[in-house]
Each structure stands twice: as structure tokens, then as C-alpha cells.
Amino acid sequence: MKIRDILNREIVNLTNCEHEPIHIPGSIQPHGFLLGLKTGTWLIDFCSANTSDYIGISHTELLGRTFATAFGDEREHLFKEYISHALVTAPLKLELFGRNFNCTIHISGAHYILEAEPLTHVSAPLSSIYDQTSQFLAYMNETHTLKELCQLVADGTREITGYDRVMVYRFDKDYNGEVFAESRDEKFEPFLGLHYPHTDIPVQARELYLKNLLRLIADIGYKPVPIYTIDDTHGKNLDLSHSILRSTSPIHIQYLQNMGVGATLTISLIHQKKLWGLIACHHYSPKNLTPEIRLAAQLQGNFLTSQIDVRQSNEEYEVSRKTNAALEKLNALHLSPKSESFEQVIACNELLEICNAGGVSIKFGNEIFTSGSVPEHDEILMLSDWLFNYTNAGQLHTDKLLGHLHDHKELCQKVPGIVYHSLGLDADNCVIWYRPETIAEVNWAGDPAKAIVKDEKGLFPRKSFELWREFVKYQSKPWSTPELNSAANYAHSLQRQMALILLTEESRRNLELNQILKETNSELENINWISTHDLQEPLRKIQLIASRLLSKENDISPDVIDAILRMNQSASRMQALLVDILKYTRIQHTKAIFEKVKLENLVQQTVEELKEAVTEKMAIVKVNGLPEINGVAFLLKQLFSNLISNSLKYSKDDTASEILVDYQGREPNVSPTDRDALFEVIRISDNGIGFEQQFSENIFNIFTRLHPQAEYKGSGVGLALCKKIMQTHSGFIKAEGTPDSGAVFTLYFPVN
Known part of the structure; x- marks a missing residue:
């Protein structure tokens, strides 16, 4: 093997x-x-x-x-x-x-x-560890702020473990660390308040702290013990992420040796599934702990992380109370629906107090209202336009504007902290709160730029942990959650006020337009009365005088007689036009009651009344199965009379005219405005001269004619009258034409 x-x-x-x-x-x-x-x-x-x-x-x-x-x-x-x-x-x-x-x-x-x-003898009895833990819980309830609690945890952990120094180490958003609380032997220099760069605890180390919540190094000067395995697989290895005895990175050991540390215990502080910080215990000689003491120390960390939200909420409560009080005063203002109301808003100190800002600007249209320390007018305009595009008409808060707006360094130093809310669909409406620069002094444990040092021998952690001061510029005090919430709430109030002002102005303009329209309609009615009544009398006199003159034609030359005839014809045309205008205007004001109308009978009567014209054109008019609809009988009679007369007028001289009025049934989804409506569809078609399809809409406009007066007589009101009648019946009319092949007019009457 x-x-x-x-x-x-x-x-x-x-x-x-x-x-x-x-x-x-x-x-x-x-x-x-x-x-x-x-x-x-x-x-x-x-x-x-x-x-x-x-x-x-x-x-x-x-x-x-x-x-x-x-x-x-x-x-x-x-x-x-x-x-x-x-x-x-x-x-x-x-x-x-x-x-x-x-x-x-x-x-x-x-x-x-x-x-x-x-297994070694417990250095402290288990009852003593229990008593210390119980006492800690009692003291924990007496603390109010997070810093007080962290200090209590540092003191309690040091009492349980006996380490020379215990620190509660808190990370910022970039994982730079700060010694937030510290308990130490008086003979050692304090580390409280010192900052450490994120490179001191690299990414992979932070990942392991998330997996293994307790890390012990009993002797910094230890010699690593290798692990052996049966060599039966290539690249065989063992993941020690959760190991208690896992050996430590050589560079971390060197780092601790440079600090003069002899043994360490590290407890992870996990909050909302992220590494919030560490309890870092240092001893300046080798030191090991029993499993019971390790567990008791780890419980200290669990107590702390369970209370982070509560303590942060306590700290934010006072800020929240003040901002809410300012917000209530602002919302209690009685504002008129005028742009001048923003002068009343901007004069209130509470507008700054709701988020503890140094200045504020409200942009409404072309006006800018400001209070406190704000940029120049042109800078506000530039910033508003840029923020609108940068946030896509949204919102932004930052304590370091330079991190977003790189090309305006002077402005970013003047107001590095902003809270922006767009209040409309363009850059004209917005509110911006401003905070001035706060030059912060950060005390680092050594120069953070020299956290890792490389020399001819290789890579080493820094050896210097002496105080190194950094002055942070182009930055304001951070915005707290209560401040941001209050700003957002009042931004909504400002948006409602702007909407109210715009609606009020629009309503006022509509009232003015309605008054103008009312006066114009009154004038038009007077003109209509004059055109349809007062102008009739001169025309009748012209026609009467022309008739008398024509009765004496033996005493008048042929040229004069011809002129008198043309004058009489013009007067007749004008009289017919005035009659059509009167019909058109009467439809607009008709308030006749709708009733059931049998279209079949009504159209047959209309054809009978047009018998003379039908006979003259040798036309054939067919009426097939028309339905019963709700309508105004005399208007419907006018409608079909105009359409049939139109077909007779524009018939071809060399072809017998054929006009068909037939029922097409019911059709849904044909209305341009109401896709759910159902319509009775009636079609009037002929075989006349037709028209170009491009004129299918224009022919319904009043006084529109496609042919010269000498060729086809008419006022150009007939089809406009038909369109008005259909609108009165909540329906509509369409026209289709083909030159020299005829025309089709389709009527759509709503079923209900």
C-alpha cells in the first residue's frame, strides 16, 4: 500500500x-x-x-x-x-x-x-461558566445601543476565556474592519477605534468564517502536522473548511507574529446571512480552551448577532422620531393648488429636518425653489438633468457623489451627499436634498496601502501597525434609513401637490375653453339662424324679380334674358344649400325619442317618394329583408333618401341603374372604439360611376364634392348629413368605391 x-x-x-x-x-x-x-x-x-x-x-x-x-x-x-x-x-x-x-x-x-x-481538567467549573453566562444575559437587557452591547460582549468573552485582549471587529460595506469594542489587560495598548484594510482578511478567509463559526489557534509558533492518505487516486485531497484543527495560512501566521500575538480565538458574527464582524481574541502567549469554554464563548457571539437588529432599531428610533415629527408638520401645511405653494414649503425648516440635510431644492417646471446651502442655479439645472437620466426618472441617495459624477469635482466637493427623487416623467419636476462635505479622520492600524509587502524574498504581511491617519474627503455624513424613508415619504407628498397644481391649471384652462366654445357656439347659432332664415328672404325676392323680368322677355334682349336665367339658377342653388345646412344643424340638436322602426317599411316608403327620379333614371331599386332597429324615424328616412338619391344622381347614362338595399346580418368587433359591441349591418350598393377609394373618408366631409357643379348638381352636404345621422344613432358609415363600377355604403347600427 x-x-x-x-x-x-x-x-x-x-x-x-x-x-x-x-x-x-x-x-x-x-x-x-x-x-x-x-x-x-x-x-x-x-x-x-x-x-x-x-x-x-x-x-x-x-x-x-x-x-x-x-x-x-x-x-x-x-x-x-x-x-x-x-x-x-x-x-x-x-x-x-x-x-x-x-x-x-x-x-x-x-x-x-x-x-x-x-481531555484536560476544566480550568473553570461548568457552574462558573453558567453563572457568567446568566449574568451576561441579565446585563444584556440593561444595554440600549449596539456599541454598549458589543462592549458587554467583549468584557464577557474575556472573562470567560481569559484572553489578554478581546475585540468586537465590525466590517463596513467594503469589508474594511473597525475595532468597535475592546476589553484588554491594562498593560497593552488600546486598539479601540482602529481600522484595518479588507486585505487583512481576504475573500477566501471571509468565506471560511461563514462556514466555520469558531476558529482557534492555540500556539502561533506551532509546526504544521502533515496529513497522510492512501495514494489510490490522483489529486486526492481533504476539505478542512469545518475543521477545528485546520492549519492556518503561513501569511496569516506571519501577520499575527508581526503583531506579537501568541494565540487567537475568532468567533464569526453572522447577520442576515452575511459576515457582519468578528469577535477576535488575542493572547500574547500560547493558550488553548476546553470545548465547554469554546462553546460558552461562541454563545456570546450568538447573543450579539441576535440583538443587532434590535439595537440598531433603538439607535435609529430617536432619529426616526425627529424626522417623523418634521414630516407631520410638513404634511399638515394647507397648500393652495398653485406653484406659489412651494414658497410656503421651502420656507419651513422642517423640510431640511426630515432628513437632516444642509440644503434642499425643488424644481417645478421652469421654477427652482431653494433653502439652505445649495449649488448655484445652473448647477442645480445640470444636476437635475443628469440625475433624471442617470436614475431613469427614479431616485438616488449617496454620501459620495463623486463616485457617480466623475466630471464635476468642484460640485461633488461642495455637496457630496444628495438624496434625489424624480417627481415626474421629465427632468422638470424633482426634489434634491444636499449635505456638505464632512472631512473624516480615519485611524488605521498601519498604512492600508502597505497591507501586503513584497521584497526580494517574496510576499509578506505588513510589519508596521503604528497609527496611520487618513483624511477622507469628498464625502458627507451617511444618510440613515429613517432619514431616507422620511425624504421618500415627503417626495410622494410633493409629487401629489404638483399633480394637483397641474390638474387645477388644466381644469381652469378647460373652463376658459368651455366658455369660449359656448360663446362661439352661440355666435354660430346666430349665424346659422341668419343663413337659414334671414338670407331666405333676399333669395325669394331675387327669384320673384327674375320671374317678372322673364315674363317681359319680348322687351329684353336675349343676352339679358340669359343673364337673368343664370342669376335665378344661382339663387335656387343657394336656397337649396341653405335648406341642407338647416337640416345638418338640426341633426346636431335633435333630441327625438328613439323607438322601434321597421326599416323594410320605411325604405319602401322612401323609394315610393323618389318614384319620379327612379322612373327618370329607369332605375331598379331592390329592398331585401331589412331588420327592425331602435332609431328616430324621420332621420332614418332622411338617411336612406340621401343615399338612394346619391346613387341615382351618380348613375351612368348608358346603363340602367340598379340599387340594392339589403341586410348583411349582425357583426361583432367592427367598431373602432368598442371591440365588444354588436351591430346590425345594412348595405346600399349601386352600379354607378363610383369613385376612387382614396376619397372614401373625404366624401363625408361637409361641402366636399368630387365633381364640378355643372356636371352633377348638389350642395356637398348630403353624405355629411348621413354621417351625422349615423353618429346620432351611435353607429357609423363606411364607403367603398371603384371607378366606373359603382359604390357601396355600409351602415352599422348598434344592436343595443
Whole structure:
């Protein structure tokens, strides 16, 4: 059987330090030993090189044997019994070759990993640990802020574990860390308030902190113990992400040595499935903890993460109370629906207080209303247009405008913090709150730009942790959640006020237009009365005088007689036009009651009344199965009279005229405005001269004619009159024509 170690011998350098495979180091810390058992067969497939130090049997003797053959059936039974209880957190206590061990077990891929540490006497009685934990819970309820709670956790963890220094380490959004709370021995310098760059804890390390919530290094100066395996598969390895004894990255060990640390305990603080921070415990000499103390320390972290939301809410409560009070005062203002109302709004200090801003601008149309410290007028215009396009008519809040608007450094220094809300579909309506620059002093534990150092010997973590001050510019105080919520709420109020102003102005314009329209209609009615009544009298006199003159034609020359005849004909045409106009206007004002009308009888009567014209044109008029509809009888009679007369007028001289009025049945989905309506469809077709289809819409316009007056007499009102009659009946009319082949007029009457 061939055996090999799985030690990771890759050299960490600048190109791979962010991707160092720290989950598969192939080695462990020496304060315990490790076995990797195949699931199902319980064959020892992995074994650390230090088993002989603890149980007197070398790894070469253990590899390839089953757990039972190596340690006995009774131990195997205890092992299987333990793993059958998936929720077990206390270690398994095993006696192996006369020595007692605390064993932690977890599964990794196809292997169970057993890590055994010698059982030692508990440095503090379990009752003492319990009392300390109970006391901590009592004190926890007395704290109000998150910082107070973190300090309590730091003090409690140090009391339980006995480490020289315990820090609560909090990450920002970029995973730079800050020592948020600290408990330490007085002889050590304080780290409280110091910041550490994100490179101190690289990505893969943060990922492991999410998987394994407790990480112990008992002695920084330890010598890694390699893990051996049966060499039966190429590239065979073991994932130690959840291991207690997992060996640590050499660069991290060097980092801790540079800090002068001798042992560490790290507890992950997980909040909303993200790494919120760490409880980092440092001791300046080697130090190990019993499993019971480790668990008690881990509970401190659980207490803290369970209270983060509550404490942050407590801290935000006072801010929220003040912003809500300002918001209530603003919403209580009685604003008139005029743009001047924004002068009343902008004069209120509460407009700044709702989000603790230094300035605010409201843009409504071409007007800009401002309060407090704001940019220049042209800068507000530019910023409004840019934000509208950048947010796609949405919203934006930032404490570092330069991170978004790179080309206006001076403006971004003047107002680095903004809250923007678009209040319309264009850039003309918006509100922007502004915050001035706050130059922050950040105390780093060493220059963050030198977190990783490379020299001729390779890659090393920094050696200097001396105070290094950085002044952060182009940044404002961050906006809190209550401030952003209040700003958003009042932005909606401003949007409603703007909508009300626009609606009020639109309503006022509509009233003015309605008044103008009313006056215009009154004038048109007067003109119509004059055209249809007062103008009739002069025409009758013209016709009377013409008749008298024509009765004396023996005394008048032929040229004069011809002129008088033309004058009489013109007067007759004008009289007919006035009569048609009167008919057209009467339809607009008709309020006749609708009744059941039998179209078959009505159209037959109409044809009878047109008998003289039908006979003159030698026409054949057929009427087939017309339905009964709701309508105004005299208007319907006018409709069919106009359409049949139109067919007679535009018949061909050399062909007998044929006119067909027939019922096409009911049709749905034909209305351009109501797709659910059902219509009775009637068609009037002829074999006359027809027309070009391009004129199918224009022929219904009043006074529209397709032929000269001398060729076909008429006023150009007839088809316009037909369209009006159909509209009065809530229907519509369509026309189709083919030159020299005839025309078809289709009528659509609604069933209901």
C-alpha cells in the first residue's frame, strides 16, 4: 500500500494570495490529531502524522484499517451512535489506549473527519461558566445601543476565556474592519477605534468564517502536522473548511507574529446571512480552551448577532422620531393648488429636518425653489438633468457623489451627499436634498496601502501597525434609513401637490375653453339662424324679380334674358344649400325619442317618394329583408333618401341603374372604439360611376364634392348629413368605391 502526504506546498505570492486554497492546507495544528473515515466502510483513509504522539500508533499503521480493527468494536459503536444524532454539539468523549480525548466529528464530502484533543481538567467549573453566562444575559437587557452591547460582549468573552485582549471587529460595506469594542489587560495598548484594510482578511478567509463559526489557534509558533492518505487516486485531497484543527495560512501566521500575538480565538458574527464582524481574541502567549469554554464563548457571539437588529432599531428610533415629527408638520401645511405653494414649503425648516440635510431644492417646471446651502442655479439645472437620466426618472441617495459624477469635482466637493427623487416623467419636476462635505479622520492600524509587502524574498504581511491617519474627503455624513424613508415619504407628498397644481391649471384652462366654445357656439347659432332664415328672404325676392323680368322677355334682349336665367339658377342653388345646412344643424340638436322602426317599411316608403327620379333614371331599386332597429324615424328616412338619391344622381347614362338595399346580418368587433359591441349591418350598393377609394373618408366631409357643379348638381352636404345621422344613432358609415363600377355604403347600427 502506497502512502503519501497531502500537504499544500504552493508558495503564496502576489498573483495568488487572493485565491490561496486555505481550505485544503493538508496539515493541522499539533494540539490534537485527525482521522478521515470513509462513509459506509469506516476505513481510515486520512491520518495526521502525529497519532503516535497521542496514542502510540503511527499513521502508517492506522491507514487502510477500519475504525473497529484499530480501536475496537465498542469505540466504533460509540462513534456511530454519536453521528446518528445530527444535532449533537458537545464533543464525543473517547478513551483510546488508556488516554481520554474530546472528539469533534463532522462530514466532509465522502469522509467523516474525527478530530481528537486530549481531555484536560476544566480550568473553570461548568457552574462558573453558567453563572457568567446568566449574568451576561441579565446585563444584556440593561444595554440600549449596539456599541454598549458589543462592549458587554467583549468584557464577557474575556472573562470567560481569559484572553489578554478581546475585540468586537465590525466590517463596513467594503469589508474594511473597525475595532468597535475592546476589553484588554491594562498593560497593552488600546486598539479601540482602529481600522484595518479588507486585505487583512481576504475573500477566501471571509468565506471560511461563514462556514466555520469558531476558529482557534492555540500556539502561533506551532509546526504544521502533515496529513497522510492512501495514494489510490490522483489529486486526492481533504476539505478542512469545518475543521477545528485546520492549519492556518503561513501569511496569516506571519501577520499575527508581526503583531506579537501568541494565540487567537475568532468567533464569526453572522447577520442576515452575511459576515457582519468578528469577535477576535488575542493572547500574547500560547493558550488553548476546553470545548465547554469554546462553546460558552461562541454563545456570546450568538447573543450579539441576535440583538443587532434590535439595537440598531433603538439607535435609529430617536432619529426616526425627529424626522417623523418634521414630516407631520410638513404634511399638515394647507397648500393652495398653485406653484406659489412651494414658497410656503421651502420656507419651513422642517423640510431640511426630515432628513437632516444642509440644503434642499425643488424644481417645478421652469421654477427652482431653494433653502439652505445649495449649488448655484445652473448647477442645480445640470444636476437635475443628469440625475433624471442617470436614475431613469427614479431616485438616488449617496454620501459620495463623486463616485457617480466623475466630471464635476468642484460640485461633488461642495455637496457630496444628495438624496434625489424624480417627481415626474421629465427632468422638470424633482426634489434634491444636499449635505456638505464632512472631512473624516480615519485611524488605521498601519498604512492600508502597505497591507501586503513584497521584497526580494517574496510576499509578506505588513510589519508596521503604528497609527496611520487618513483624511477622507469628498464625502458627507451617511444618510440613515429613517432619514431616507422620511425624504421618500415627503417626495410622494410633493409629487401629489404638483399633480394637483397641474390638474387645477388644466381644469381652469378647460373652463376658459368651455366658455369660449359656448360663446362661439352661440355666435354660430346666430349665424346659422341668419343663413337659414334671414338670407331666405333676399333669395325669394331675387327669384320673384327674375320671374317678372322673364315674363317681359319680348322687351329684353336675349343676352339679358340669359343673364337673368343664370342669376335665378344661382339663387335656387343657394336656397337649396341653405335648406341642407338647416337640416345638418338640426341633426346636431335633435333630441327625438328613439323607438322601434321597421326599416323594410320605411325604405319602401322612401323609394315610393323618389318614384319620379327612379322612373327618370329607369332605375331598379331592390329592398331585401331589412331588420327592425331602435332609431328616430324621420332621420332614418332622411338617411336612406340621401343615399338612394346619391346613387341615382351618380348613375351612368348608358346603363340602367340598379340599387340594392339589403341586410348583411349582425357583426361583432367592427367598431373602432368598442371591440365588444354588436351591430346590425345594412348595405346600399349601386352600379354607378363610383369613385376612387382614396376619397372614401373625404366624401363625408361637409361641402366636399368630387365633381364640378355643372356636371352633377348638389350642395356637398348630403353624405355629411348621413354621417351625422349615423353618429346620432351611435353607429357609423363606411364607403367603398371603384371607378366606373359603382359604390357601396355600409351602415352599422348598434344592436343595443
